[in-house]
Amino acid sequence: MATRARSTGKAVAAAPRDIAHSGFLAHRGGRWRKVALGLSALAIAVYALTDPQPRPNGGTATGYLLGSVGAALILWLSLIGLRKRIITTRAYSLKGWTSAHVYLGLSLIVVATLHSGFQLGFNVHGLAYLLMMIVVLSGLYGIAVYATLPAQLSANRNEATQPQMLEALRALDRQLDTAAQPLDKAEAELVRLSLERCDVGGGLWSRLTGRYPRCGNARARAAVQAIVDDRLRRGTPDARLTQILFLLERKDAALAQARRHIGLKTRLELWLYVHVPATFALLAALLAHVLSVFLYW
Amino acid sequence: MSFIVRQVARRADGGDIVRTRSFAAAEITVGRGTDCDIQLADLGIMLRHARLSLLSDGRVAIEATGGIPLEIDGRFVNRADLDVASGPAIAMASHRLTLAPGDAPGSVAVTAERVIAASDAADAGAETGIFSLQGTIPGKRRMAWGLVLLVLMVGLALPIWSMTRRQTRLPDAMVAAAAQPGGAVAQPVAAGGWRPDSVWSSGPLSAAHAGLAQDCGACHQKAFVSVTDGACVACHKPATLPAHAAADRMVRGRLAATGAAAALHQGLNLPEGRCASCHKEHEGPRGALLVAANFCTDCHAGLSTRLRDTAVADVPDWAGHPQFRATVVRDPSPTRPRFERVSLAGRPRENNGLVYPHELHLSKTNSVANMVRRQGLAANGALGCGDCHTPDSDGIGFKPITMEGNCSACHDLAFARDGGVVRTLPHGKPQQVAGIVRDFYLAQAFSPRAGVQRLAFERRLPGQRAEAVTADLRLTSPGEARLRADAAITGIFSPRGVCADCHAVIDTGAADTARRHAIAPVTLTDRYLPKGAFVHRKHRSQDGRTGDAACISCHKGTAVSKAASDVLLPPVSQCRECHGATTVKTRVAATCATCHAYHPGADGHGGPPAAPALPTQVALLAPRSR
The missing domain is CATH 2.60.200.20 (Tumour Suppressor Smad4)
Incomplete structure (x- = not known):
C-alpha cells in the first residue's frame, strides 16, 4: 500500500500498520512459542545426551543446570505482576511480555520435570514441583477460558453493561416496593423476600454452578404464584398480586442474565485466585527447596 | 396542641x-x-x-x-x-x-x-462486589501471604529450628552392623517419631541407612558443609572397609577438576574424592551402593601420568583393559613359594614343579581313558575337567588338587602284596619311602614269609597288572638285602620310577641312598587373577555350552596341553566375547565392578564377595611395571 502511495506521488503516505488484532498467543508470529519449544528441545537434548550417575535427578550436574534455568524462569515469570503495573513506551510491550510469560511458563513443565529426573517425593522439593504444576496448569486453564468465554460473555450481555444490569434489577425492586405498599403484612413479607433476601452474586459455589436454591426472588415468585392461582380458582383475582407476580417474573429473567454473566466472569477470574497465591507459595517453596539443599549439602 | x-x-x-x-x-x-x-x-x-x-x-x-x-x-x-x-x-x-x-x-x-x-441504593462498590469475586472468596493477596507463611513455616522455619536443636545418636545396631564384614544389612526405620527437617530429604535412604531417616544430623553434620568422610567413618571403620589406596596417593592419582568445574566445586564447598562423591544417598533402597561405572576410569585412564610410581597399568575403558597379568609360580616351595605377575600376552610359562600333561589325561582313546573305563572312574569313559577340578563351596574357584583326592585312584603307590594286604608307599615323604623299602627287604632276609610279593613299579604296558616279582625275594644275607633294597630305592626314584610319573626327582648326591633322592617342590596356584573376582559358578553355562565345553570355551588349548607349565588362562579378549559385546543374546555387564572391588579386603564389603587376598610374596616380588 505504501508502495502504491509513493507511486501515486502523494506527499504524505500512510505508514503500513498492523490493523488486524493479533493476540498475545500469536505475538510476532509466535516468536516466544519458538523460543519456548527451542528451550524445551534443548533441555530434552541435555537430559538425553548426559548420563548422570547413579541416576538422573536434581543432584547431578545436569540437574543443577536444569534447576538453575528453571529457578531463573520462575523468578522472571513471577515478575509479570510487577511488569503489568508499569506503563512503558519501550520496545518490550506488555503483550510481548505476556506472550513470553505464557510460552516460557509452559516450557517450565519440561525443564522442571527433567530437573527432577522423574524422582518426586513427599518433601519440600516435591512441594515446590507440585506448586509449580498448579501454577502452570491454572495458567493454562486461564488461557483456555480467555480464549473461549469472552464470546459467551458478550453474547449473554446483549449490549447491556454491568451497571445497566444492576439498574434493571433496581428499577424492578423499586417497582416491587411501590407495588407492595398496599399489601398486608403476610404478602408484604413475600415481596420483602425478593427485595431483601435476593443475593444477585451469591457464594463461590452458586457463581460457578449457577444454582441459587435460596434465592429470595424465586421463593417469593413461587409463593405469590400460589396465592394468585388460589385466588383465580376461587374467582377473586387480586390485581395487585398479579402485578407483583409479573414484576417478580421480570426480575427472575433479569437475575438469570446477571447470574450467567457472573458465572462466566467467575470462571474468567477464578484461575487467578489460584495462579497468583500459588505463585507466591511456589516462590516460598523454591526458597526452601534451594536453601535446604545447601543447608544439608 | x-x-x-x-x-x-x-x-x-x-x-x-x-x-x-x-x-x-x-x-x-x-x-x-x-x-x-x-x-x-x-x-x-x-x-x-x-x-x-x-x-x-x-x-x-x-x-x-x-x-x-x-x-x-x-x-x-x-x-x-x-x-x-x-x-x-x-x-x-x-x-x-x-x-x-x-x-x-x-x-x-x-x-x-x-x-x-x-x-436499591446505587453505589460503585455494589457492582464490584456482585460481578467480581472480590468479597466472595479471600483476596489473592491475603491467600498469597497465608500460603507463603505456611510454606516458609513448614519448609524452612520448623526444619531449621529442628536442625539447631538436634542431638544425634547413631543407632547401636547400625554401628554394630557396619563393623561386621559382609554386605549391607537392611536396618529398620528408627523409632523416635517424625522430625521437621526430614521434609528436606530428597528421597528415601538406602536400606542399610533407613534407621537414620529422622536423624539428618548423622550425616549432615554442619549446615552448608557437604557430607564429610568423617560422618561415614564414624560407623564404617577402616578395619572393615579399607581405603582404596593411601589418601595422599588418591589425591595425586585423581584427575583433578580444572577451570570452571574446579571453581564450582570450590565455590559450592563440594570437595571431590569424598565417600559421598561416589556413594549417592537418598536414591532409594539400593541407593548408596550404586556407583558410577565410569568412576574407576576417571582415575585409572591416565593414572601413570599422575602417579608415576604406580604398579597398576592404565585402563582407559573396557575395550582398553590391559592384558591379564596372571600370578604364576616362579619358584615352587612348600613353605615360601615365589610368585610372579606376568602378562598373558607373552604366552608365559609357569614353574609349578609338577609333571602333568592335560592332553594325556583328557584323551578319550589312550591308556588313561582305558584305565578310567576299567575302574569306572568317569561316567562317560574318559576324564573330564570336573573329575579333578571340584568347585569350592562358594563356587568361585576350585578345591585344591591333592594326590590322595585326585591322583591316587590311578597313581597308587603299591609296592608289595603281603598276604591279602597291599602295602603302599607314603606320598610326599621320600625318606620314609627309603626306610620302608629297606625294612621290607631286611625282614624278608631274616624272616622270609611265604605269600609276600614285591610289586613292580616300573612302567608297565597299559592295562597290565603289576607282575609279582617273587623270585627276587629269596634273600640269603642282610648284605644282599641291603643291596637289593638300595637297588629298589634307586629304581623307585629313577626317571623310569613311580615318582617321576608326576615329579622331578632331585639327586642330592648324598652317599646314603635313603637321603640321595628328594622330590622337587610343587606349588599349584590357587588363584591366578586374585584382583579380579571371576566367579566360575556364574559361567557354568555360557552361550549355549555347558559342562566341559563351557570350560574349554575359555580355557582353550587345555585338551592339547602337553606340559603343566602351560598357563591355560583365557586372555582378556575372551571375556569381551560376551561382556560388553552386542552380538550375544544376553547382554552381560561389563562394568569395572563386575570383576573388581573398590575397597580391598577379604570381606569384599562394597564389592564382589570373597576375592581372596593376594599372596604376600607377590607384593614383594612383583616387578614394577616401569
Missing part, C-alpha cells in the same frame, strides 16, 4: 428534601397505609403501625397498633410515655421517628427519616 411532621427524603446528591405538614390533632397515626397521617413507604412497616397521642405537660404516648413492638432507645415496647424534651427516637424497620418540642408552645415536632438505605 398539634403535631408538626417533617418527612426527610435523601437526594441523590446527598442533600435532604424536607416536607413539613402540621396536624392540629391530639392523635396521629403512623404506617404504610395511605390513610395514615405519617405514611412511610417501607415494607417492614405495618399498614397501621403506631399511634402517637399528645399528653399534657410535653409528653407523648406512643402505642404499637400493628402488632409489632416499637424500638425506643434500644428497648422493644408496645406502648410508652415519652418526654418530648429529651428528644426520644423510635425505630421502625428502616425508618426513625424523632420527637422534639415544636416552635409553637405545646406542639410536638416529629421528624421521620429513612436511616437504613433502601436495597
Whole structure:
C-alpha cells in the first residue's frame, strides 16, 4: 500500500500498520512459542545426551543446570505482576511480555520435570514441583477460558453493561416496593423476600454452578404464584398480586442474565485466585527447596 | 396542641428534601397505609403501625397498633410515655421517628427519616462486589501471604529450628552392623517419631541407612558443609572397609577438576574424592551402593601420568583393559613359594614343579581313558575337567588338587602284596619311602614269609597288572638285602620310577641312598587373577555350552596341553566375547565392578564377595611395571 502511495506521488503516505488484532498467543508470529519449544528441545537434548550417575535427578550436574534455568524462569515469570503495573513506551510491550510469560511458563513443565529426573517425593522439593504444576496448569486453564468465554460473555450481555444490569434489577425492586405498599403484612413479607433476601452474586459455589436454591426472588415468585392461582380458582383475582407476580417474573429473567454473566466472569477470574497465591507459595517453596539443599549439602 | 411532621427524603446528591405538614390533632397515626397521617413507604412497616397521642405537660404516648413492638432507645415496647424534651427516637424497620418540642408552645415536632438505605441504593462498590469475586472468596493477596507463611513455616522455619536443636545418636545396631564384614544389612526405620527437617530429604535412604531417616544430623553434620568422610567413618571403620589406596596417593592419582568445574566445586564447598562423591544417598533402597561405572576410569585412564610410581597399568575403558597379568609360580616351595605377575600376552610359562600333561589325561582313546573305563572312574569313559577340578563351596574357584583326592585312584603307590594286604608307599615323604623299602627287604632276609610279593613299579604296558616279582625275594644275607633294597630305592626314584610319573626327582648326591633322592617342590596356584573376582559358578553355562565345553570355551588349548607349565588362562579378549559385546543374546555387564572391588579386603564389603587376598610374596616380588 505504501508502495502504491509513493507511486501515486502523494506527499504524505500512510505508514503500513498492523490493523488486524493479533493476540498475545500469536505475538510476532509466535516468536516466544519458538523460543519456548527451542528451550524445551534443548533441555530434552541435555537430559538425553548426559548420563548422570547413579541416576538422573536434581543432584547431578545436569540437574543443577536444569534447576538453575528453571529457578531463573520462575523468578522472571513471577515478575509479570510487577511488569503489568508499569506503563512503558519501550520496545518490550506488555503483550510481548505476556506472550513470553505464557510460552516460557509452559516450557517450565519440561525443564522442571527433567530437573527432577522423574524422582518426586513427599518433601519440600516435591512441594515446590507440585506448586509449580498448579501454577502452570491454572495458567493454562486461564488461557483456555480467555480464549473461549469472552464470546459467551458478550453474547449473554446483549449490549447491556454491568451497571445497566444492576439498574434493571433496581428499577424492578423499586417497582416491587411501590407495588407492595398496599399489601398486608403476610404478602408484604413475600415481596420483602425478593427485595431483601435476593443475593444477585451469591457464594463461590452458586457463581460457578449457577444454582441459587435460596434465592429470595424465586421463593417469593413461587409463593405469590400460589396465592394468585388460589385466588383465580376461587374467582377473586387480586390485581395487585398479579402485578407483583409479573414484576417478580421480570426480575427472575433479569437475575438469570446477571447470574450467567457472573458465572462466566467467575470462571474468567477464578484461575487467578489460584495462579497468583500459588505463585507466591511456589516462590516460598523454591526458597526452601534451594536453601535446604545447601543447608544439608 | 398539634403535631408538626417533617418527612426527610435523601437526594441523590446527598442533600435532604424536607416536607413539613402540621396536624392540629391530639392523635396521629403512623404506617404504610395511605390513610395514615405519617405514611412511610417501607415494607417492614405495618399498614397501621403506631399511634402517637399528645399528653399534657410535653409528653407523648406512643402505642404499637400493628402488632409489632416499637424500638425506643434500644428497648422493644408496645406502648410508652415519652418526654418530648429529651428528644426520644423510635425505630421502625428502616425508618426513625424523632420527637422534639415544636416552635409553637405545646406542639410536638416529629421528624421521620429513612436511616437504613433502601436495597436499591446505587453505589460503585455494589457492582464490584456482585460481578467480581472480590468479597466472595479471600483476596489473592491475603491467600498469597497465608500460603507463603505456611510454606516458609513448614519448609524452612520448623526444619531449621529442628536442625539447631538436634542431638544425634547413631543407632547401636547400625554401628554394630557396619563393623561386621559382609554386605549391607537392611536396618529398620528408627523409632523416635517424625522430625521437621526430614521434609528436606530428597528421597528415601538406602536400606542399610533407613534407621537414620529422622536423624539428618548423622550425616549432615554442619549446615552448608557437604557430607564429610568423617560422618561415614564414624560407623564404617577402616578395619572393615579399607581405603582404596593411601589418601595422599588418591589425591595425586585423581584427575583433578580444572577451570570452571574446579571453581564450582570450590565455590559450592563440594570437595571431590569424598565417600559421598561416589556413594549417592537418598536414591532409594539400593541407593548408596550404586556407583558410577565410569568412576574407576576417571582415575585409572591416565593414572601413570599422575602417579608415576604406580604398579597398576592404565585402563582407559573396557575395550582398553590391559592384558591379564596372571600370578604364576616362579619358584615352587612348600613353605615360601615365589610368585610372579606376568602378562598373558607373552604366552608365559609357569614353574609349578609338577609333571602333568592335560592332553594325556583328557584323551578319550589312550591308556588313561582305558584305565578310567576299567575302574569306572568317569561316567562317560574318559576324564573330564570336573573329575579333578571340584568347585569350592562358594563356587568361585576350585578345591585344591591333592594326590590322595585326585591322583591316587590311578597313581597308587603299591609296592608289595603281603598276604591279602597291599602295602603302599607314603606320598610326599621320600625318606620314609627309603626306610620302608629297606625294612621290607631286611625282614624278608631274616624272616622270609611265604605269600609276600614285591610289586613292580616300573612302567608297565597299559592295562597290565603289576607282575609279582617273587623270585627276587629269596634273600640269603642282610648284605644282599641291603643291596637289593638300595637297588629298589634307586629304581623307585629313577626317571623310569613311580615318582617321576608326576615329579622331578632331585639327586642330592648324598652317599646314603635313603637321603640321595628328594622330590622337587610343587606349588599349584590357587588363584591366578586374585584382583579380579571371576566367579566360575556364574559361567557354568555360557552361550549355549555347558559342562566341559563351557570350560574349554575359555580355557582353550587345555585338551592339547602337553606340559603343566602351560598357563591355560583365557586372555582378556575372551571375556569381551560376551561382556560388553552386542552380538550375544544376553547382554552381560561389563562394568569395572563386575570383576573388581573398590575397597580391598577379604570381606569384599562394597564389592564382589570373597576375592581372596593376594599372596604376600607377590607384593614383594612383583616387578614394577616401569
